[in-house]
Amino acid sequence: MALVRNPWEALIAWLAQMDSSRREILLAGLALLVLFAIGTIGYAFLEGWTIIEGLYMTFLTLSTIGFQEVRPLSNAGYFFTLGLGITGIGLLSFVAVRSAQFLFASERLRERRIMKRIEDLSGHYIVCGYGRVGERLAEDLRQENRPVVVVDVSEEAISALTDDEHLYIHGNAEDESVLHAAGIERARGLILTLPEDSSNVFVALTAQEMNPELFILARTVDHDNRSKLLNAGVDKVIAPADVGADRMAQVVLRPHTDEFLAHVLHTNALSRQIDEVQVHENAPLAGQTLAESNFRQQFDAIVIGIIDADAGSMTFNPAPSEQIGDGDILIVLGEAAVIDALRTKACTP
Numbered sequence: 001m002a003l004v005r006n007p008w009e010a011l012i013a014w015l016a017q018m019d020s021s022r023r024e025i026l027l028a029g030l031a032l033l034v035l036f037a038i039g040t041i042g043y044a045f046l047e048g049w050t051i052i053e054g055l056y057m058t059f060l061t062l063s064t065i066g067f068q069e070v071r072p073l074s075n076a077g078y079f080f081t082l083g084l085g086i087t088g089i090g091l092l093s094f095v096a097v098r099s100a101q102f103l104f105a106s107e108r109l110r111e112r113r114i115m116k117r118i119e120d121l122s123g124h125y126i127v128c129g130y131g132r133v134g135e136r137l138a139e140d141l142r143q144e145n146r147p148v149v150v151v152d153v154s155e156e157a158i159s160a161l162t163d164d165e166h167l168y169i170h171g172n173a174e175d176e177s178v179l180h181a182a183g184i185e186r187a188r189g190l191i192l193t194l195p196e197d198s199s200n201v202f203v204a205l206t207a208q209e210m211n212p213e214l215f216i217l218a219r220t221v222d223h224d225n226r227s228k229l230l231n232a233g234v235d236k237v238i239a240p241a242d243v244g245a246d247r248m249a250q251v252v253l254r255p256h257t258d259e260f261l262a263h264v265l266h267t268n269a270l271s272r273q274i275d276e277v278q279v280h281e282n283a284p285l286a287g288q289t290l291a292e293s294n295f296r297q298q299f300d301a302i303v304i305g306i307i308d309a310d311a312g313s314m315t316f317n318p319a320p321s322e323q324i325g326d327g328d329i330l331i332v333l334g335e336a337a338v339i340d341a342l343r344t345k346a347c348t349p
Helices: 002-017 020-047 051-063 075-119 132-143 155-164 176-181 197-210 223-231 240-253 255-266 295-299 336-346
Strands: 125-128 148-152 168-170 189-192 215-219 236-238 272-278 302-308 313-316 329-335
Touching: 020 051, 020 075, 051 075, 125 132, 132 148, 148 155, 155 168, 176 197, 189 197, 197 215, 197 223, 223 236, 240 255, 272 336, 295 336, 329 336
Parallel strands: 125 148, 125 189, 148 168, 189 215, 215 236
Antiparallel strands: 272 329, 302 313, 302 329
């Protein structure tokens, strides 16, 4: 007896743990299967049809397609079809409505989870515009483990983000409430890659009011609009067309140099990268010269330049006697793991 009861108890416990919407849809679906079986057997019993004919007639009735009966029906068959249709159409309508409600509730729940994750963010980057440039920028930031929130008004762009489970806000970046939802007050940087320069200018002005300390990077379609973007509060303006032309000229004029830089910056086999590391107060490197720190031998990396954050000056290819001060930023070429070790062990108190 226990062997018969335990599977039912397990099934009931499983259904009890299931979400109510899922449970209702599952039970309604099972009821439809049972109804198909009843219809098939009913036509076979009442009309003397084959199982295939009964199944086909049941499908025609429940789907409301409206094809002609397989064979002429008796009075009992008419009443049976009427009851089958009323019951089946009611069940189908229930399943359709509950499925739509379940999908809508799931979408709202996922959006609430995303909003909660965005609310917990601080020091993140906001990318406005998820076109080709915005997508590439967002992907590069994610590869560096930098938190990114994408803002785009396009349904197509948002659907791509939904598939990848990225953080996003579906809305117009020119709307102040959308920027607020993206956490503009807590963000570290704003990247504007909207298709129109006028939109980038408007968003930059709005963002500056909401977070004056925000670093803003903007793409410009028209080089003549660079000054307008800078006046709107953008810290750095990039014209992709100019960058592409400069790169092509570099390939033609200095092919070996370009190949070397491409290997250094983009080839995983060499695992080298150029990065910036800030030397904090009371860090082991603070106050030492490059020679005293034995930098090259200790970290197996090259200091390309030193930026004095206070004075705003840069020393390129610093001499061994160059002193490293508190707050200085080192531009370093080396392996990613080495740079991480340099940042945590030598540049942090």
